[in-house]
Structures are given as C-alpha cells and as structure tokens.
Amino acid sequence: MSLVIGLTGGIASGKSTVSDLFRQYNIPVVDADVVAREVVEPGEPALAEIVRSFGEDILLPDGTLDRPKLGSIIFRDEKKREQLNNIVHPVVRERMTAERDRLKKTYPAVVLDIPLLFEGKQLQLVDKVVVVHVDSSVQLERLMQRNELTEQAALDRINSQMSLEQKASKADTVIDNNGTREETREQLEQLLTSWEIIDK
Numbered sequence: 727m728s729l730v731i732g733l734t735g736g737i738a739s740g741k742s743t744v745s746d747l748f749r750q751y752n753i754p755v756v757d758a759d760v761v762a763r764e765v766v767e768p769g770e771p772a773l774a775e776i777v778r779s780f781g782e783d784i785l786l787p788d789g790t791l792d793r794p795k796l797g798s799i800i801f802r803d804e805k806k807r808e809q810l811n812n813i814v815h816p817v818v819r820e821r822m823t824a825e826r827d828r829l830k831k832t833y834p835a836v837v838l839d840i841p842l843l844f845e846g847k848q849l850q851l852v853d854k855v856v857v858v859h860v861d862s863s864v865q866l867e868r869l870m871q872r873n874e875l876t877e878q879a880a881l882d883r884i885n886s887q888m889s890l891e892q893k894a895s896k897a898d899t900v901i902d903n904n905g906t907r908e909e910t911r912e913q914l915e916q917l918l919t920s921w922e923i924i925d926k
C-alpha cells in the first residue's frame with residue numbers, strides 16, 4: 727500500500743521548498759507545474775489548441791509558448807484563465823495519474839505537488855492533503871522578490887487562486903512555512919513519523 731499525498735498551497739507559499747524536503751526522505755514528488763510545461767512544448771496538441779484560442783501572437787519567434795505574455799492575459803481575466811485551464815488541466819491530470827501509478831509500485835509514499843489541487847478539482851487523485859501555509863504579507867513579499875514582480879502583478883496572481891485560509895481549512899494537515907526552512911523541515915518530519923512513513 728502506498729500513500730498518495732497531495733501537496734498544495736498558494737503561489738509562493740513554499741510547495742517547492744517542501745517538495746525538496748520530501749525528496750530528501752526518498753519520497754518521490756510529481757510536480758504539476760513541470761508537467762504543465764511539458765504538455766505545451768512545441769508539437770504537443772495542447773499548444774496547438776492554445777494557439778487556436780489565443781492566436782499566433784502567443785508564440786515566440788522560435789515557436790515556443792510566450793509564457794509571460796500568456797500569464798499577463800490569464801492572471802487578470804477569469805474567462806481566459808478558464809479557457810486555458812480547460813485545455814491544459816485534463817492533459818496534466820492524465821499524465822500525473824500515470825506517473826502516480828508507476829511510482830506507487832515502488833514507494834511507500836508518493837507526493838503530487840498540485841498548486842490548483844482544490845480549484846482544479848483534482849482531489850480524487852490523492853489520499854491525503856497537505857497545505858503549505860504562510861501569512862499573506864509573507865506570501866506577497868516572497869512572490870515579489872522571487873519573480874521580480876510589481877505588487878499589483880503579484881496580487882493578480884495571488885487573487886487568481888482560492889485563498890490560503892480556505893485551502894488550510896480543507897487540509898488534512900497544514901505546514902506553517904512562515905518560519906525558517908529548518909522549522910518547516912521539523913514539521914514535515916513529525917508528520918511523516920505520525921503517518922508511519924519514516925521511523926523516528
């Protein structure tokens with residue numbers, strides 16, 4: 727029996743940071759952001775569909791997706807975001823399911839890092855949900871710093887998702903990532919011990 731853990735949170739709340747910690751305990755992580763990039767590479771059907779919906783201008787001269795341009799459209803416009811989600815999410819879900827099932831054969835636990843686990847209705851993919859939580863001021867500050875975004879662009883992204891408070895209220899477990907990375911690691915270790923995935 728392998729436990730499938732859904733890891734989620736808000737943008738820049740620390741999912742990748744916690745994913746790296748899972749990997750340090752030899753627990754594999756499938757990252758939805760990485761899969762979402764793979765499915766829109768040149769030659770993929772999803773990219774052709776994006777061009778049909780958003781126009782040729784959404785491509786860079788080398789034929790790859792102009793991600794900043796698409797981001798500037800969809801993070802400000804709910805209808806366009808839904809349009810993009812309807813193209814990308816089913817393919818992402820299919821690939822993640824296959825990867826999950828492959829890894830389940832070998833590992834006692836598998837993590838699916840899915841930023842839109844609740845919004846994208848992907849809960850059926852996982853057994854337990856871990857939400858990485860930070861206060862909104864910490865989230866805004868870390869996002870602006872990491873992505874070199876203005877406050878407005880960062881807020882557009884944050885507000886395009888379900889609030890972190892709401893996500894935390896739906897979780898099986900919440901990891902508080904306001905503190906140091908070491909404090910976050912300690913919380914994860916405790917969790918993995920209580921779920922009997924690692925021995926203390």
Ligand SMILES: CC(C)(COP(=O)(O)OP(=O)(O)OC[C@H]1O[C@@H](n2cnc3c(N)ncnc32)[C@H](O)[C@@H]1O)[C@@H](O)C(=O)NCCC(=O)NCCS
Nearest residue numbers: 736737758759762793796797800807811814818841886887
């Ligand atoms: C719009 C795109 C091209 C912008 O690319 P960019 O390189 O700037 O961002 P990146 O892909 O690294 O995403 C960063 C974060 O933005 C948030 N985010 C991405 N897409 C969405 C969305 N459709 N709705 C809400 N938040 C989103 C997530 O928290 C994600 O971790 C890209 O995010 C995309 O293709 N999004 C649609 C696919 C998707 O929903 N991905 C999320 C995981 S399935």
Ligand SMILES: Nc1ncnc2c1ncn2[C@@H]1O[C@H](COP(=O)(O)OP(=O)(O)OP(=O)(O)O)[C@@H](O)[C@H]1O
Nearest residue numbers: 736737738739740741742743868872903905906907
């Ligand atoms: N405990 C921490 N202390 C200080 N900085 C942190 C901590 N956790 C994460 N960070 C920093 O905050 C930023 C966001 O973290 P991370 O990339 O892990 O978030 P994420 O949830 O994976 O983001 P995204 O939704 O965009 O994929 C990064 O620059 C990271 O280095």
